[in-house]
Amino acid sequence: MTRPKVLLLGQIEHAHESWNSLSSLAELVHTQARCRAEFLDECRSGQLNGTTVIYRTFESLSITGKFDPELVRLLPTSVKFVCHNGAGYDQVDVHACTDRGIRVSNTPNTVNDCTADVNMFLILGSLRRFNPSMMSIREGKWRGHPPPPLGRDPQGKTLGILGMGGIGRNLKKKAEAFSMNVIYHNRSRLSEELAGGAQYVSFEELIRTSDVISLNLPLNKHTHHKISTRELQMMKKGVVIVNTARGAIIDEAALVEALNSGQVASVGLDVYEDEPNVHPGLIANPNVILVPHMGTWTYETQTAMEEWNISNVRSALETGVLRSVVPEQMGM
Numbered sequence: 001m002t003r004p005k006v007l008l009l010g011q012i013e014h015a016h017e018s019w020n021s022l023s024s025l026a027e028l029v030h031t032q033a034r035c036r037a038e039f040l041d042e043c044r045s046g047q048l049n050g051t052t053v054i055y056r057t058f059e060s061l062s063i064t065g066k067f068d069p070e071l072v073r074l075l076p077t078s079v080k081f082v083c084h085n086g087a088g089y090d091q092v093d094v095h096a097c098t099d100r101g102i103r104v105s106n107t108p109n110t111v112n113d114c115t116a117d118v119n120m121f122l123i124l125g126s127l128r129r130f131n132p133s134m135m136s137i138r139e140g141k142w143r144g145h146p147p148p149p150l151g152r153d154p155q156g157k158t159l160g161i162l163g164m165g166g167i168g169r170n171l172k173k174k175a176e177a178f179s180m181n182v183i184y185h186n187r188s189r190l191s192e193e194l195a196g197g198a199q200y201v202s203f204e205e206l207i208r209t210s211d212v213i214s215l216n217l218p219l220n221k222h223t224h225h226k227i228s229t230r231e232l233q234m235m236k237k238g239v240v241i242v243n244t245a246r247g248a249i250i251d252e253a254a255l256v257e258a259l260n261s262g263q264v265a266s267v268g269l270d271v272y273e274d275e276p277n278v279h280p281g282l283i284a285n286p287n288v289i290l291v292p293h294m295g296t297w298t299y300e301t302q303t304a305m306e307e308w309n310i311s312n313v314r315s316a317l318e319t320g321v322l323r324s325v326v327p328e329q330m331g332m
């Protein structure tokens with residue numbers, strides 16, 4: 001009997017032992033492609049036939065491009081599972097996969113603490129308006145001339161969490177340790193136990209009443225530019241916004257305008273609409289803290305993500321079922 005193949009798109013950096021252990025179940029293969037055109041040719045050539053499971057990383061986007069309908073259509077018919085190493089799986093068109101009978105998984109939960117930590121760092125840094133002075137001290141200008149406006153304390157401020165999944169709920173606990181009052185909006189209201197006392201409000205109430213707004217929702221066609229000019233104008237003047245989810249949830253051009261007008265006081269970003277390119281208006285504005293997508297950039301979390309993704313591959317091979325199928329395919 002021919003052995004199934006597992007195709008690796010991207011690199012295994014940490015969990016080498018677990019990855020190698022999969023070789024008792026399947027042949028582990030790599031792509032030779034250096035760009036999307038070459039990958040599509042590889043698919044067409046039949047070289048990847050027999051691949052049952054694909055393990056892909058966020059960075060493999062630079063080789064294959066998005067797993068969009070064009071690419072998904074060209075995958076060998078043997079492919080039944082796409083295991084994405086990351087919590088956010090907007091690079092994969094789940095509907096196109098579903099149409100072809102391919103199941104998709106991600107790595108939820110492994111990223112919660114790490115991402116919520118960066119989230120809290122951005123909240124504190126933006127509220128305290130540390131960025132201008134962190135820039136001026138390196139220019140030999142101490143706090144800057146004139147000194148920056150006074151920062152604000154987190155204590156007693158209302159934090160509106162948009163998207164109360166694993167990261168949102170983790171952030172809630174951290175923010176409460178700083179005596180912030182947490183409200184949230186989510187596609188569906190959480191059970192009392194999951195909400196943990198956070199007040200559920202409508203989207204409009206959240207953006208009208210929060211002192212700090214944190215974006216913790218997935219990017220998809222419903223959430224693309226969820227925050228644009230209209231929503232920014234509805235916010236409290238001097239609001240603080242932080243985003244560790246995906247850049248395109250905010251219309252960056254509209255955000256730059258709102259920062260320039262003072263409607264938004266300060267912003268903390270880990271993600272951008274067109275990574276690795278950053279809107280020049282964000283780079284130019286000292287009231288923006290810029291982190292180059294490092295929400296999960298720790299040894300512990302990167303290792304845990306790889307281990308989790310490998311366990312999805314193993315589960316697919318051994319039982320035909322993924323450990324953490326994406327919500328759109330749950331119950332299918």
Ligand SMILES: O=CC(=O)O
Nearest residue numbers: 086087088111296
């Ligand atoms: O951005 C990081 C992730 O989606 O895990």
